Amino acid sequence: MSTFLLFCYGCCFGSLICATSDRYARHESPYFPRSHCDTCQMPLRPWQLIPILSYLYQRGHCHTCGAVIPLQVLVVEVAGGWLATTITGPATLLAVAWLYLWTYAALCDAATQTFPGIISWLSLPVLFWSAGPLVWGLGALWLLGIHFIWLHLSRPLIGDGDLEFIGLYALAFGVQTTAWWLLTACLLALLHHRQFSGRIALLPYLTISALGWWLWS
Ligand SMILES: [Zn+2]
Structure with a gap:
């Protein structure tokens, strides 16, 4: 498939992700x-x-009332298109699908500090499609463990969704790549929230960092 067609399909996915995450935030x-x-x-x-x-x-x-359409819509559509151009075969197709899933989760998290828990579970077949049962088991164990531990924490310092994403990323890409990815995400969050109080949504920074490293590589 030509790069241009991939870009067009990717832009449509980006647009769909924006629309559905906005609807999630508005219930x-x-x-x-x-x-x-x-x-x-x-x-x-x-x-x-x-x-x-x-x-x-x-x-x-808006063409009718003149209301501002968030710049985020344009950015996600362009990024979605760009991401699709990195598809070269089944392995990269699944990795890109996984990044689309987490882009959706990140937009939901940015608006509500929550996202549909099904995203973490969908990551298992998408990210570890060709991996053996051991990796599937480890991934499932990680998600279940986080879920049950977080049920008993009254004020956790980090969201369970963030930890689920971090664990799955480490399982897929290894410790060293994960360290660089996390460092980039935390630096982005610190730069953006130099004076913050209360909770911040970390998932958007984790996802931006993951997208950045994927496109860089
Ligand atoms: Zn309008």
């Missing part, structure tokens, strides 16, 4: 109603649903 159904402006509720016309081009043509504003 809306992912299916109904049809795509609409969150401010004026006007249903979007087909030409307003074209990834990247619609945003640029409308200059980041």
Whole structure:
């Protein structure tokens, strides 16, 4: 498949991830109603649903009411397209699908500090498709262990979803790669929140770091 086609498919995935994570944050159904402006509720016309081009043509504003469309939409659509161009075979296809899943989780986490727990479990077949039963078992054990321990913690210092992501990443890519990935994510979080109080959503930084390292490699 040509790079351009992969990019187009990836942009569509990016757009879908933005729309569904926004609906998750608003406690809306992912299916109904049809795509609409969150401010004026006007249903979007087909030409307003074209990834990247619609945003640029409308200059980041709703065509009807002028409400600002977050820049994050454009960034995720472009990143989704770019990510798809790294697919060269079944192994990279699964890794890219895994990164799409966590991009969705990161956007949910950024808005609500939660994300659907099914994402962690979906990671097992997607990330470890060709691995043996030992790796599958270790992954499942990690997720179950975190789940049960976190049920008994009243004020955990880190979210269970963050730890699930970190453990699966280490299992897939090894300790050294994980160390660099974590360091980058923590630096990004510190730079962005130089004066913070309370809890911050770490998953977006972990995901940005994972996307960055994947595209770099
Ligand atoms: Zn509007």
